[in-house]
Amino acid sequence: MAAQDQAIPENALEMEREWKLPDRGTVGIIFLIITESVLFTMFAGAYVIYIGKSLTGPYPKDVLEMPILASICLFSSSATIVFAENALKRHNLALFKLWWAATILLGGYFLFATGVEWHKLIYEDHLTISTNLFGTTFYSLVGLHASHVIVGLVFLLVVFITTMMGFPIATQERRVKFLSWYWHFVDGIWVVVFSVVYILGLKIW
Amino acid sequence: MATIDYPLQEPQALTPEFSFSETLYKWVATVDHKRLGLMYVVSALFFFVVAGIMASVIRLQLAAPLNHIVDPDTYNRLFTMHGTTMIFLVGMPMVAGFSNYLVPLMIGTRDMAFPRLNAFGFWIFLLGGFLLYFSYIGGGGLSGAGSAPDMGWFAYAPLTEKAFSRGAAADYWALGVLVSGLGSIASAINVVATTLCMRCPGMTLSRMPMFVWVMLVDSWLIIVALPPLSAAQIMLELDRHLGANFFDTQSGGSAVLWQHMFWIFGHPEVYILIFPAFAILSEVIPIFSRKPLFGRPAMVGAVVAIGFISLGVWAHHMFCVGMTSWSNTFFAASSMLVGVPTGIKIFNWTATMYGGKLKMETPLLFCIGFLLQFLVAGLTGIMLAVAPFDWQLHDSYFVVAHFHFTLVGGLVFGLFAGIYYWFPKVTGKLLDEKLGKWHFWLFCVGFNLTFIPLHWVGMLGMPRRTFTYFPGRGWETWNLIASIGVLFQTAGILVFVWNLLKSSLRGVQAPDDPWDAWTLEWATSSPPAEYNFEKLPVVRSSRPLWDLKHPNDPDWKFE
Numbered sequence: 001m002a003a004q005d006q007a008i009p010e011n012a013l014e015m016e017r018e019w020k021l022p023d024r025g026t027v028g029i030i031f032l033i034i035t036e037s038v039l040f041t042m043f044a045g046a047y048v049i050y051i052g053k054s055l056t057g058p059y060p061k062d063v064l065e066m067p068i069l070a071s072i073c074l075f076s077s078s079a080t081i082v083f084a085e086n087a088l089k090r091h092n093l094a095l096f097k098l099w100w101a102a103t104i105l106l107g108g109y110f111l112f113a114t115g116v117e118w119h120k121l122i123y124e125d126h127l128t129i130s131t132n133l134f135g136t137t138f139y140s141l142v143g144l145h146a147s148h149v150i151v152g153l154v155f156l157l158v159v160f161i162t163t164m165m166g167f168p169i170a171t172q173e174r175r176v177k178f179l180s181w182y183w184h185f186v187d188g189i190w191v192v193v194f195s196v197v198y199i200l201g202l203k204i205w
Numbered sequence: 206m207a208t209i210d211y212p213l214q215e216p217q218a219l220t221p222e223f224s225f226s227e228t229l230y231k232w233v234a235t236v237d238h239k240r241l242g243l244m245y246v247v248s249a250l251f252f253f254v255v256a257g258i259m260a261s262v263i264r265l266q267l268a269a270p271l272n273h274i275v276d277p278d279t280y281n282r283l284f285t286m287h288g289t290t291m292i293f294l295v296g297m298p299m300v301a302g303f304s305n306y307l308v309p310l311m312i313g314t315r316d317m318a319f320p321r322l323n324a325f326g327f328w329i330f331l332l333g334g335f336l337l338y339f340s341y342i343g344g345g346g347l348s349g350a351g352s353a354p355d356m357g358w359f360a361y362a363p364l365t366e367k368a369f370s371r372g373a374a375a376d377y378w379a380l381g382v383l384v385s386g387l388g389s390i391a392s393a394i395n396v397v398a399t400t401l402c403m404r405c406p407g408m409t410l411s412r413m414p415m416f417v418w419v420m421l422v423d424s425w426l427i428i429v430a431l432p433p434l435s436a437a438q439i440m441l442e443l444d445r446h447l448g449a450n451f452f453d454t455q456s457g458g459s460a461v462l463w464q465h466m467f468w469i470f471g472h473p474e475v476y477i478l479i480f481p482a483f484a485i486l487s488e489v490i491p492i493f494s495r496k497p498l499f500g501r502p503a504m505v506g507a508v509v510a511i512g513f514i515s516l517g518v519w520a521h522h523m524f525c526v527g528m529t530s531w532s533n534t535f536f537a538a539s540s541m542l543v544g545v546p547t548g549i550k551i552f553n554w555t556a557t558m559y560g561g562k563l564k565m566e567t568p569l570l571f572c573i574g575f576l577l578q579f580l581v582a583g584l585t586g587i588m589l590a591v592a593p594f595d596w597q598l599h600d601s602y603f604v605v606a607h608f609h610f611t612l613v614g615g616l617v618f619g620l621f622a623g624i625y626y627w628f629p630k631v632t633g634k635l636l637d638e639k640l641g642k643w644h645f646w647l648f649c650v651g652f653n654l655t656f657i658p659l660h661w662v663g664m665l666g667m668p669r670r671t672f673t674y675f676p677g678r679g680w681e682t683w684n685l686i687a688s689i690g691v692l693f694q695t696a697g698i699l700v701f702v703w704n705l706l707k708s709s710l711r712g713v714q715a716p717d718d719p720w721d722a723w724t725l726e727w728a729t730s731s732p733p734a735e736y737n738f739e740k741l742p743v744v745r746s747s748r749p750l751w752d753l754k755h756p757n758d759p760d761w762k763f764e
Contacts, residue, residue, distance in 0.1 A: 015743055019406035024318035027398040035390055035428045042436035042466060046451065055457045130448030133457050140443055140451075
């Protein structure tokens with residue numbers, strides 16, 4: 001111990017006080033998003049590579065319609081979750097619950113719209129994952145995104161239900177922020193999926 | 206003064222005795238980075254022995270032409286499981302184990318950033334390993350070797366498709382590796398968050414030990430390179446079970462897509478695997494040369510450069526696929542480029558030793574073995590990066606020799622150096638130096654005896670993964686010598702295991718700092734307390750313990 005005392009620099013206390021490093025949760029969620037982005041890149045890449053390579057129909061032009069309303073809903077939910085966060089920061093719990101519920105409803109509608117789209121594709125157009133390459137890549141890419149929406153919705157619901165039951169959510173502001181980041185990521189990925197599937201694969205090709 | 210009779214108290218034992226079930230519970234339920242790190246390394250060593258036995262059977266089968274020690278199907282399963290195990294159940298947990306154990310100690314903190322995520326990572330890795338090995342029992346049972354995978358460790362499509370791989374073999378492979386990959390990603394995110402957010406006061410990035418730097422870049426590679434493999438495996442499972450057409454050429458799918466995705470993962474993966482050895486060498490060589498690491502900024506620059514360049518070299522595994530000559534040229538050039546930072550590292554380690562007071566103990570011996578053998582591996586790597594050369598030797602034993610020189614001559618030697626170096630810290634016991642030297646020489650001679658001749662049989666045209674071969678092609682002698690080398694390697698490993706057991710049970714008590722080292726882990730007791738540091742250290746240079754030991758000549762004066 002004696003040796004240790006000698007070597008503690010004179011300004012050690014000051015150094016300790018001023019020592020600031022990034023928040024571990026922030027770094028963790030950023031790298032989670034990076035690793036997820038790579039996963040999506042592979043599926044989106046597979047979609048792009050297989051555009052126009054299907055040997056049999058149905059082809060995108062025959063069956064796909066742009067999910068405009070659902071996309072608007074999903075993108076708006078990125079805004080409502082920010083409003084909810086701001087309300088939480090100002091300790092306005094009622095407003096937080098309102099915006100949070102709006103986020104869940106918007107996300108829920110998106111998922112519902114995907115379900116309707118898939119139902120139509122499967123039962124009316126007879127396009128399944130095994131029909132052709134379009135079906136294979138479409139269902140896996142959109143499905144991967146939808147599964148992330150589901151995970152996001154589950155977490156959003158957990159926050160909502162516990163808050164309604166009286167859990168002091170204001171103590172978890174940091175974690176609410178990370179959930180919000182994840183939700184923004186899910187929305188951001190939809191920009192890519194939408195561009196690849198409904199613009200590049202449908203309009204441009 | 207009146208005497209007071211205090212009730213006599215039994216002196217409390219410092220280390221209380223626990224029953225077996227209590228001890229088991231403590232290990233299973235632990236979130237302590239040291240216990241998890243140790244469990245990673247021990248399970249990796251277990252799988253190392255299992256896959257080593259498979260390799261020995263392979264060499265036994267190839268010792269003579271037209272041998273029939275095992276039948277061809279079993280042989281396919283042997284090399285598949287050997288490769289898969291060594292990569293995913295030995296290499297990857299070694300990465301996680303070493304970084305888990307050492308990173309928090311080296312940066313002066315009490316645990317990883319996410320201790321419970323850490324425990325999750327370990328157990329899901331172990332589940333993946335058991336799932337892979339359950340294939341031996343599942344479907345057909347042990348006698349028929351069950352449905353153990355038999356399509357090679359890179360599992361090329363369409364061989365893995367339902368039409369060609371009936372039964373569950375490909376599923377065990379895909380799911381087992383997918384699940385253990387999740388554990389690797391969890392552990393990598395943890396290491397990144399720990400290094401970026403948990404360093405003790407004063408430990409700036411420029412003062413961080415080289416080991417931590419390398420593991421940081423390694424974790425970055427895991428985070429960006431594992432998802433392509435996971436994606437490919439998910440696609441494979443979609444193909445096999447939902448009838449998707451990703452790799453089904455009859456429906457217009459592409460088998461080459463699998464190759465691209467696999468090697469986008471696969472080439473960074475070999476850097477992921479070799480980085481722990483880089484990390485260990487960067488700590489061991491300076492200590493045993495009594496000189497600070499030569500060219501530290503260049504070393505950091507080189508490792509970061511590898512962390513990016515290695516993401517763009519993958520298709521040099523695919524020169525024979527028939528890519529455009531532009532692709533071939535690009536990937537040949539980028540593969541040679543990645544040799545530059547690697548060369549910088551080799552030069553700097555050598556320069557660290559140059560003029561140093563070398564202490565020829567076991568850790569340094571393994572480092573020197575690494576330097577020479579990894580150099581050979583790097584040179585054959587440059588040769589194989591030349592596309593026309595690769596066309597000649599693709600899938601031959603030359604390639605086998607090349608990557609065993611990197612992964613055994615490089616990684617395994619580096620890991621042994623690390624185990625000999627940190628064993629006293631982890632267990633509080635010194636490893637036997639004499640047995641260590643025996644281990645080194647037996648293993649070194651055996652390794653070279655096995656793998657040098659394989660270059661030559663490769664040049665003579667012996668294809669990789671061949672079950673047996675005909676006499677009269679000039680392969681017999683070299684194959685026999687290679688198989689004899691296995692005896693030496695096995696003897697070396699036996700000495701090593703004996704040394705581990707003997708030293709941890711009846712070894713000499715190790716002091717806290719047996720090597721007179723400079724990084725923070727040696728400032729703790731051996732083994733370190735659960736909380737690592739009573740008081741978090743404050744550092745002012747990249748060699749905090751040097752500053753402690755030499756208060757009149759501290760490093761920070763020169764920074």
